[in-house]
Amino acid sequence: MADQHAETAHDHVHGQMEISAQVTMFDLFIEMTKWCSLGVAALVVFLVVWFAVGAGFLPALISAVVLTAIGVVALRKKKDAAH
Template sequence: MADQHAEATAPHVHGEMNISEQAWTWALFLGLTKWVSLATAVTILFLTVWFGVGAGFVPAFIVSVVVSVVGFFMLKTKKAH
């Protein structure tokens, strides 16, 4: 009995596929993931300090800005030498 999917699939030959688009997509995904994670963490921190701790808007804003700046410098892409 013949496999129905045998004609639709071609054997993979290692090293002949251009993966530049996959590499670009993966790099984009990782970049967006780290920046959205930082934004989510800062938003949660801001709301927690403002409402959970009850410190008020100004202290929550200051703490959020400090964490944002530190996070930016820690997450930015390092330049290759």
């Protein structure tokens, strides 16, 4: 039985993506990763303080808001950044 992918294996041309497109995609990936990580961390803190520690809803909300505020300050783009 012949490999059905063998016919299209030669269609790939290595290195045809523009460097600017690669840089843009990498920057987007990094930005999405860091902001989504902050969101997940805030959610985890909120749920842990609320349910595992048993402190209640308001202390959990305050903890998550404080973590989010510190994270936004720490993760925002710096003015002297190269990109």
